[in-house]
Amino acid sequence: MNRNEELFEQAKQVIPGGVNSPVRAFGSVGGVPRFIKKAQGAHVWDEAGVEYIDYVGSWGPAIVGHAHPEVIEAVREVALDGLSFGAPTEGEVRIAEEIIKLVPSVEQVRLVSSGTEATMTAIRLARGFTGRDKIIKFEGCYHGHSDSLLVKAGSGLLTFGNPSSAGVPQDFTQHTIVLSYNDIEQLQNTFDKIGDEIACVILEPIAGNMNMVQPIPDFLKALRGLTEQHGSVLIYDEVMTGFRVALGGAQSLHGITPDLTTMGKVIGGGMPLAAFGGRKDIMACISPLGGVYQAGTLSGNPLAVMAGLKTLEIIQRDGFYECLNRNSERLVNGLCAAAAKAGVPLSGQYVGGMFGFYFNDRIPQTFADVSASDQEAFKHFFHGMLERGVALAPSAFEASFMSAAHNDELINETIARVEDYFGI
Known part of the structure; x- marks a missing residue:
């Protein structure tokens, strides 16, 4: 052995x-x-x-x-001043400014510690902003392990998803609709029937959790058009693709401007860091400005922020x-x-x-x-x-x-x- x-x-x-x-x-x-x-x-x-x-x-x-020696040295230097403060730091401001500079659709950003936190809160924010409950996700796309996203497809079109994990009540997934990735007709039919009830659509703009699957350009155009037409929030889950497929993420390759974007992985340089951000009017609904609550003791941890800042510097060379x-x-x-x-x-x-x-x-x-x-x-x-x-x-x-x-x-x-x- x-x-x-x-x-x-x-x-x-x-x-x-x-x-x-x-x-x-x-x-x-x-x-x-x-x-x-x-x-x-x-x-x-x-x-x-x-x-x-x-x-x-x-x-x-x-x-x-x-x-990477530059990342390690940057983290070592900041660690000497303490590991966590539970208070604002200059580093948080700097990395927020850097993300906003590199991703034009992001006007304001909130740091969290994991991709699951980012997507969970982005959906909560979309629901708070629109006053609606229903969300759409796509089969094979993974957006973290929060209850409303652990869903498998229903038995037919417009059948709400069923929990794909034990411990998730049916009530938690009753507002989640699961559609097929790249199926424009199914997407159109869904919005035709209940479009004004949909708070948001969340997708991996290049899927990575069913292996790598790319979207059809017309699918993305239809998605952006339908969400704008019906006042639904379009969330690009770029936890995986953000800064990985291009400096501006998948959205820069597709020419699509989402309303909210979630990011993770690369922005932490290997340490626990993620973020969600987007339009100012939507972000204004998050606490302490608005009534959508979100908090985190280790959000914007100085070590993770510094690892992310140095990584974002290197990838721009x-x-x-x-x-x-x-x-x-x-x-x-x-x-x-x-x-x-x-x-x-x-x-x-x-x-x-x-x-x-x-x-x-x-x-x-x-x-x-x-x-x-x-x-x-x-x-x-x-x-x-x-x-x-x-x-x-x-x-x-x-x-x-x-x-x-x-x-x-x-x-x-x-x-x-x-x-x-x-x-x-």
Whole structure:
């Protein structure tokens, strides 16, 4: 029994399932999770001392690479002055100004500690602003684990969602409508029937929690048009895509101006930090200005803020996103080429530092498309790559991530290990 196995057995005695977030348990791929001891640049090392080229990137935050020396030094300096104050700091003002500068749709912003907090509060804010209860989300999009969002699709159009988790009362999800991603007709029909009752629509503008799925341009145009027509708030959940796919987020690529935006991951530089922001008239409804309540003892934690500020500084340097795009393109093309040579159906795509691959001969547009991919093939591939020192997300329903620390040599090495797996 190696050190990872020992720790997993030990963890299961004191932590439910042995992990503090479910996907870490390797439940969908089987086997023993790797307990990470350290990370540097594009690599992680587990407790057994094995080194991996990492494409998980802490599930997105590590865009500049793990333990970037500038980020570490910035956090070290601020830590010497204290870890938490429960009071306003200059750093909070600075990072709010930086976010507003980089994301034009955000006129004011509120810092929180997690993506779940950000999306939960953005929906509460939309409901408070509109005076309506009903919300729309899309199948396969994940927006955190708050009660009204843990919903699976109903049995038909306009059937309200049912709880997808034990412990969530039906009453908490009765106002949540689940539609299919990229289905314009279904979206139009829903707004035709109950559009004036819908407080908000929330979506991942590039989905990353059903693997990577991109929106159809006409779907986004219809969504923006319908929400404006009916006075509903459009929420872009950019917890994953914000500063990851482009400097201005997915909205800058799509030419869409949402009413509210949620952000996380990259803005914390690897530490617990998230945010929601948008139009001033909507943000004016949040406490202490308005009647929509939100609070958090560790919101705007000085260490997380400083890690985020330094990360946002680094990603604005010349050529940062061009390099990220180029590396993502080379890796995805290499994966697909290797599979094609081996006669294995595999497709892939990327945007900025985010990419997805699917054991299917076509790129998916819906959750059903992703589900139709060969899950068994992914499991074998995942473990085969892990054995070859490449760490990928332990689920066929998760996107993967590139960092600025992945250079040509590492991309070439990864492709070589993929070719070895396919027997090329």
